[in-house]
Structure formats: structure tokens, C-alpha cells
Amino acid sequence: MKALKGGEFLIKETLPEQVFIPEEFDEEQKMIAETCQSFLEQEIFPNLDRIDALEEGLMPSLLDKAGELGLLSISIPEEYGGFGKDFITGMLANEKLGAGHSFAVAQAAHNGIGTLPILYFGNEEQKKKYIPKLASGELKASYCLTEPGAGSDANSGKTKATLSSDGKHWILNGQKMWITNAGFADIFTVFAKIDNDENLSAFIVEKSYGGIELNPEEKKMGIKGSSTRQVFFTNCQIPVENLLGQRQEGFKIALYILNIGRIKLAGAALGGAKEAIHQSIKYAGEREQFGRIIGKYGAIKYKLAEQAIRTYALDSALYRCSSSVQNAIEEEMENGKNKQEASLTGIKEYAVEAAILKIFGSEVLDYVVDEAVQIYGGMGYSAEGPVERAYRDSRINRIFEGTNEINRMLIVDMLLKKAMKGELDLLTPAMAVTKELMSIPDFSSTENTTLSEEKKALANFKKAILMTAGAAAQKLMANLAKEQEIIMNISDMIIDLYVSESVLLRTEKLIAKNGEQAHQEQMAITKVFIYDAADRIAKAGKDAINSFAEGDEQRMMLMGLKRFTKINSINAKEYRRTISDKLMQNTKFCF
Ligand SMILES: Cc1cc2nc3c(=O)[nH]c(=O)nc-3n(C[C@H](O)[C@H](O)[C@H](O)COP(=O)(O)OP(=O)(O)OC[C@H]3O[C@@H](n4cnc5c(N)ncnc54)[C@H](O)[C@@H]3O)c2cc1C
Numbered sequence: 001m002k003a004l005k006g007g008e009f010l011i012k013e014t015l016p017e018q019v020f021i022p023e024e025f026d027e028e029q030k031m032i033a034e035t036c037q038s039f040l041e042q043e044i045f046p047n048l049d050r051i052d053a054l055e056e057g058l059m060p061s062l063l064d065k066a067g068e069l070g071l072l073s074i075s076i077p078e079e080y081g082g083f084g085k086d087f088i089t090g091m092l093a094n095e096k097l098g099a100g101h102s103f104a105v106a107q108a109a110h111n112g113i114g115t116l117p118i119l120y121f122g123n124e125e126q127k128k129k130y131i132p133k134l135a136s137g138e139l140k141a142s143y144c145l146t147e148p149g150a151g152s153d154a155n156s157g158k159t160k161a162t163l164s165s166d167g168k169h170w171i172l173n174g175q176k177m178w179i180t181n182a183g184f185a186d187i188f189t190v191f192a193k194i195d196n197d198e199n200l201s202a203f204i205v206e207k208s209y210g211g212i213e214l215n216p217e218e219k220k221m222g223i224k225g226s227s228t229r230q231v232f233f234t235n236c237q238i239p240v241e242n243l244l245g246q247r248q249e250g251f252k253i254a255l256y257i258l259n260i261g262r263i264k265l266a267g268a269a270l271g272g273a274k275e276a277i278h279q280s281i282k283y284a285g286e287r288e289q290f291g292r293i294i295g296k297y298g299a300i301k302y303k304l305a306e307q308a309i310r311t312y313a314l315d316s317a318l319y320r321c322s323s324s325v326q327n328a329i330e331e332e333m334e335n336g337k338n339k340q341e342a343s344l345t346g347i348k349e350y351a352v353e354a355a356i357l358k359i360f361g362s363e364v365l366d367y368v369v370d371e372a373v374q375i376y377g378g379m380g381y382s383a384e385g386p387v388e389r390a391y392r393d394s395r396i397n398r399i400f401e402g403t404n405e406i407n408r409m410l411i412v413d414m415l416l417k418k419a420m421k422g423e424l425d426l427l428t429p430a431m432a433v434t435k436e437l438m439s440i441p442d443f444s445s446t447e448n449t450t451l452s453e454e455k456k457a458l459a460n461f462k463k464a465i466l467m468t469a470g471a472a473a474q475k476l477m478a479n480l481a482k483e484q485e486i487i488m489n490i491s492d493m494i495i496d497l498y499v500s501e502s503v504l505l506r507t508e509k510l511i512a513k514n515g516e517q518a519h520q521e522q523m524a525i526t527k528v529f530i531y532d533a534a535d536r537i538a539k540a541g542k543d544a545i546n547s548f549a550e551g552d553e554q555r556m557m558l559m560g561l562k563r564f565t566k567i568n569s570i571n572a573k574e575y576r577r578t579i580s581d582k583l584m585q586n587t588k589f590c591f
Pocket residue numbers: 109142143144145146150151152153177178179180181220228396399400401402403404405406484
């Protein structure tokens with residue numbers, strides 16, 4: 001059966017057999033994950049204080065060690081010195097290393113936004129020259145897009161490049177800000193405008209070219225061990241052959257790379273969340289108050305369960321999306337594209353889903369680490385304990401790789417553009433929903449399996465979104481872009497839909513394989529997540545509708561919304577207890 005295209009989750013049904021679930025990793029993938037885990041345990045966790053003190057030379061030496069173990073080259077093609085592993089395997093390694101605090105950020109900046117522009121957009125000479133050394137860690141990379149006046153509005157940067165009079169060099173002048181790895185990077189991928197071009201171009205800049213100065217390290221709230229500096233270019237001479245891609249193609253390159261960065265950020269957030277849950281369970285099982293371990297109290301059980309529910313949801317959505325990307329890459333390669341071109345097409349196809357994951361991943365991690373601090377009580381607030389750092393380090397994820405506000409706006413914008421280009425038929429299903437609204441509700445019972453209620457709810461969530469977004473687009477037309485609050489509401493509904501569906505698909509697949517009895521806790525997770533999602537979708541939908549509709553239309557839509565977000569009551573307390581009891585029994589995150 002053909003996989004759904006990007007955004008089609010909104011209008012079509014996905015079957016469990018169409019998604020990859022984390023329980024399906026093969027032996028080799030598990031081995032790679034274990035190597036990443038033992039690297040963190042041996043090299044990173046014992047050195048976190050030294051890393052956060054920005055001890056001279058430490059981070060580059062850790063990247064060297066990761067390089068020696070092959071951890072920087074997992075997804076790099078074999079012809080450039082890597083292992084050529086597929087997208088899902090790369091994501092798994094990224095998830096595991098994601099628990100590595102500042103090291104995770106340095107590694108992701110090097111491996112992701114630092115290396116990928118050259119891998120995906122470089123010509124053969126550029127790739128041969130740089131990729132093997134980046135894959136081994138001999139060269140360290142950074143990505144220079146942001147400027148003091150150009151953050152979210154990244155295409156408005158003032159850094160300039162002009163051709164030297166002999167035509168041999170680009171002369172670069174300007175200032176970049178918040179550049180991760182800047183303190184030790186050998187390679188800077190710099191975005192700048194040539195002369196008075198409208199759009200950015202991209203350049204591969206070696207530190208050795210000279211004309212590069214760095215400000216001192218930024219003093220930050222978290223990820224203190226990650227080098228973040230301003231970079232100044234003063235008549236920096238770049239050989240002409242180091243233009244990356246075509247002139248004025250820089251913004252396109254930046255956006256492609258951010259799409260990958262977004263889904264990878266979600267992967268790293270997942271790794272961080274699992275580690276924070278692990279710490280939470282451990283402490284909840286050790287700390288005694290009023291004569292009992294705190295893990296026996298309902299208030300703490302709720303927290304542990306909710307950390308696990310959201311993390312399971314992120315896990316499910318992350319690998320569902322990763323498998324969509326991987327399938328698309330494979331399909332493109334079968335159609336004759338080379339791996340790099342195929343990867344770009346595959347990743348672009350699922351840009352909406354990548355934005356969903358970036359938002360959901362960063363917000364799950366914030367929730368999980370916040371509750372970890374709470375479970376630890378005073379020790380959570382102490383820099384001696386393990387979760388205070390996690391709390392501070394998490395916060396950046398809602399800011400970089402496109403703030404969560406920008407990503408929420410992008411979700412709706414990209415979906416509407418797909419619809420306008422005829423790539424995604426939102427109109428026909430939206431019209432069907434309008435017709436359904438006028439008709440008498442269907443009370444006939446559907447199949448009665450354990451998760452049939454949730455399945456029905458999901459089909460209805462899609463209708464709630466199509467109804468709300470369709471009416472908003474029709475009513476506000478070009479003005480919708482100015483009504484950001486409504487866009488945020490619609491985005492929130494879409495995020496909840498995609499994630500809820502991913503949770504359901506995973507659990508359905510597990511049950512089909514091993515039976516219900518083996519997956520009681522996963523069923524509990526699915527029921528609670530979708531039960532809560534129904535309320536969140538109803539609230540966001542109500543806020544949106546009340547912002548643009550009036551009179552009969554408003555009343556009819558609110559009634560429709562109520563119908564489409566209706567879900568049977570469950571005993572969420574009991575389900576959460578089932579989940580937290582399992583966590584406490586296993587003394588680790590076990591779903
Ligand atoms: C630790 C750290 C590391 C970083 N690493 C790198 C790196 O390696 N390379 C790199 O190039 N950059 C990097 N960045 C920069 C990062 O990507 C930017 O900080 C981010 O894109 C936001 O830009 P800004 O800080 O200028 O915020 P602003 O764009 O000024 O945004 C401020 C607020 O306004 C909101 N906002 C902005 N525009 C709109 C709009 N149109 N509608 C609604 N709301 C809006 C934002 O969501 C945000 O809440 C890093 C930043 C940090 C803090």
C-alpha cells in the first residue's frame with residue numbers, strides 16, 4: 001500500500017502496517033544505540049561539570065572521540081567515509097546522543113546543520129574535500145545564519161559578499177550571532193548576500209582563511225558547555241569555488257537544512273526526555289517521606305505516568321515521520337535520483353510533519369524535565385542533582401531551529417500552500433464535513449475493539465480541523481495570515497491530531513503482533529493521550545471559531561465541534577496508575 005504524502009494525514013487514514021514503530025529496530029540498530037549510550041556513560045555523563053565550565057579543548061576532544069567511534073558518520077554515505085546508514089538508523093543514534101546535554105548540541109550542530117549543507121548542496125569536489133574530514137571529526141563545523149538584526153526573519157541578514165577584482169575570491173564582511181560550535185569550528189557555512197542580491201547565497205568558509213574574529217562565549221541559561229559566539233567577518237577571502245550551490249540559493253539551502261534540523265531536534269528531545277524519566281523513576285523509588293517511598297503517592301504516580309505518556313507519544317510520532325521520510329527517499333532513489341537528491345526531496349515532502357515534531361518534541365521535553373525537578377523536590381533545584389541541568393538545558397529547544405511560534409505558523413502556511421498547488425486536496429473533504437454538519441448525526445455503532453472508540457475519535461478530530469480551518473480560510477482569506485492567534489489554534493489542533501494518530505497506530509500495531517494482554521500499559525497510554533487530546537482540540541477549536549464566526553454559523557460550528565471532539569469518559573486516574581506502576585516495577589522507562 002502506498003505511503004501517505006506529506007500533510008495527507010489530515011485527510012486520509014493511515015494503517016498500522018504503514019508505519020515503523022520503535023519496537024521494530026533490528027539488531028544492528030540496537031547495537032548502534034548501545035554504542036551511543038555507552039559513549040554517553042563513559043565520556044559525557046562523568047564530565048558534565050567540566051563540559052559546562054567550557055574547559056579549553058574538552059568539547060573538541062569529545063567530538064574527536066565520537067568521531068573515532070564512528071558516531072559522527074552513521075548516515076554519511078560510504079563514498080565519503082561514512083557508514084551510509086538509513087534515515088531511521090541516523091535518527092536512533094541522534095535520539096540516543098540527545099541525552100548528552102551540551103555535547104548533544106555540539107554534536108547536532110556539527111553533524112546536522114554544520115555538515116549537511118555541504119553533503120546535500122556541495123558539488124563533487126566540495127564533498128570530497130570536506131565530508132570525509134567532517135565525518136571523522138577531524139574538521140568541526142558550524143552554521144552561520146542568524147545575525148543581530150536577522151533572527152526569525154533570517155533572509156534579512158546584512159552580511160555581504162563581493163567578488164574580488166581578480167575574480168578569485170569572495171570578500172566577506174558582516175556579523176553573525178548565536179553561532180553554535182563557533183569557539184572551535186574549522187568550517188563555517190555562512191549565509192550572505194552577494195552585492196545587492198535579493199536572496200542569500202551560501203559559502204563554505206574555512207577558519208584558516210583569516211579575517212574571522214570571535215566574541216567571548218555567550219553567558220547562557222543552559223547548554224553552558226556548548227560554544228555559542230558572535231562571529232565577525234572582516235574582508236575574509238573565500239576562494240570562488242567555495243560558493244555552495246547556486247548564487248541566491250542560500251535561503252533555500254538554509255530552509256532545507258532547518259527542515260532536517262527540526263525533526264532531528266525532536267529526536268534529541270526524545271533522548272533527553274527518556275533520560276529525565278529514568279532519573280525521575282529512580283528518585284521516586286528511593287526517596288522516602290512520611291514513611292513511604294514517594295513513588296507510592298498518587299500525585300507522583302500521576303507525574304511519572306504523564307511524563308511517560310507524552311514521551312511515548314513523541315517516540316511514536318518521531319519514528320512514524322522518520323519512516324515516512326525514509327520511504328520517500330527510497331522511492332526517489334528507485335526513480336533514479338542519487339541519495340542526496342532523494343534525501344532532500346524526501347525531507348521536504350514531510351516538512352509539515354517535521355515542524356509538528358519540532359514543536360511537540362521541545363514542549364514534551366520541557367514538560368518532562370519540569371516534572372523531574374518537581375519529583376526531586378529541593379534536590380531538583382540543587383545543582384548537585386542530575387535534573388537541574390536538564391531543566392535549564394531543555395529550554396533552548398523551543399527557540400532555535402525556528403521558534404515554536406514560527407513553526408506553528410509554518411504548519412498552516414505550508415498546508416495551505418500544498419492545497420493551493422493542488423498537492424493536497426483539502427477542499428473536497430472540507431466540503432464533505434460541511435455537508436455532514438447539516439445532516440443528522442450518525443449514532444450507529446462501529447466495530448467494537450479495545451481501541452475502536454479512539455479510532456473513531458481520530459476520524460472526527462480530522463473533521464473538526466477541516467471544519468475550523470476551512471471556515472477560517474474561507475472567511476478571512478488573505479487576512480488569515482494576520483490572525484496569528486487563530487493560526488496557532490489550528491496548528492495546535494493539527495499537532496494533537498498527528499501525534500494522537502501516531503500513538504494509536506503504534507499501539508494497534510503492537511496489539512496486532514503480540515495481543516492485548518502484552519500491551520495493557522500502551523493501551524492505557526493511548527486512551528489517556530487521546531482522551532486529553534479531545535479536550536485540547538475542542539478548546540483550540542472553540543477559541544478559533546469564536547474569533548471569526550458569528551450568529552447561526554458560529555452556533556452550528558460550535559455544535560459540530562462538540563460532536564467531533566466527543567469521546568467516552570475513561571477512568572484516567574486508574575490508567576495512569578497502571579502506567580506508573582509498570583515504570584516503578586521496571587525502574588526505567590520501558591515503553
Ligand atoms: C544557544 C543558541 C544557539 C544558536 N545556534 C545557532 C547557530 O548555530 N546558527 C544560527 O544561525 N543561529 C543559531 N541560533 C539562533 C536562533 O536560531 C535564533 O535565536 C532564533 O531563530 C530566533 O531568532 P531571535 O533570537 O532573533 O528571536 P526573534 O526573531 O527576535 O524572536 C523573538 C520573539 O518574537 C517571535 N516572533 C518573531 N517573528 C515573529 C512573527 N513574524 N510572528 C510572530 N512572532 C514572531 C519569536 O517567536 C520569539 O518569540 C542560536 C540561538 C541560541 C540562543
